Amino acid sequence: MSLTLAPAPRTLAETLALPSWLLVPAASLVIAACAQVAIPLPFTPVPLTGQTFAVLLTGMALGSRRGALAVALYVLEGALGLPFFAGGAAGLAKLVGPTGGYLCAFPLAAFVAGLLAERGWDRKPLTTVLGMLASSLTIFLFGALWLAHFVGGITPAVVQGVLPFLPGDVLKSLLAAGLLPGAWQLTRNQTR
Template identity: 55%
Template sequence: MYRVEPVAERQTLADLIRGKSLGRDLALIIGFSLFVALTAQIAIPLPWTPVPITGQTLGVLLTGAILGPRRGALAILLYLVEGLAGMPVFAGMTSGLAKLLGPTGGYLLSWPLAAVLVGWLAQRGWDRRIPTALAMFCFGNILIYAIGASWLNIYKDTFGQISVMWAGVYPFLPGDALKIVIAALVLPGAWALFGRNER
């Protein structure tokens, strides 16, 4: 008789912390929401676009990869709630509903979805080898660009004659490529360090 072997539990790096509990998960969600807030303060404004260069995409993608899809999305949603509540967690120590509804709102709203995508792939072992980690983070970044630039297109009359791609995608490619490489080196390295580098 054919017997189906049980499927091993899908894990992310956060699951290696001993003792599963609601308290642990809440601490991770709150901690990573604050981590994204810190990466938001690495901000360089560009004169021709309302979209600044920030470290946030690195924070968002690592949050999804380390926490997994559910906790990762919750951490990013908590970050957005913190900003809506008036905490200065958005880029440039800003906050408020105007940020979420303004030209850069699409990028902010894309982040929970990017965390879900990256976290889902990480649960399936994409974060354990450099080539698949690179692909995983590229997919997350493409999703952010797609939603962010589409939203930015609504505001194209507010930033002059340049195209939406020059306002919301092209200037950010070199920095995002560097962030993706950093993240794709960190995650497999962390798995190797913990001796869990198998799918």
């Protein structure tokens, strides 16, 4: 007689008995809801939103492939006209406007966050913070490079599209550091 053990889950989504066809669109809707928490800032065309938090949390919770797919679906839904982007905005014009670099970087950032989560970075608070910040850098890099075309160069793009958002990203990372390791602890307690 042989005993076969199931592999340990690599992501929080793997601890759930839900199929990808349900998790991916549900996550895109959560991102859309979080994007509606948008605060326009007078000194930049980039609003402060909850969507980046949801994008990175989606990547970490669903893993690299499903997280990136969910976020790509969110971007596609918004591009096709659903009012899912920050403040209910929609359409292809958002992808080619000042915030287009951020939006287009979201799936890649979710992939990076998911890849880190699959390697256990979402199990402990410190590595969760580091993983969220590393994934945020992906968004900032592509967002600032794109924004530079609209604001007269890379320096104004960093001043308007990166620096004002760093404190918020640190706070979002700290929030994730409380949520994700806690969720893992709950799943461990339920399987005992």
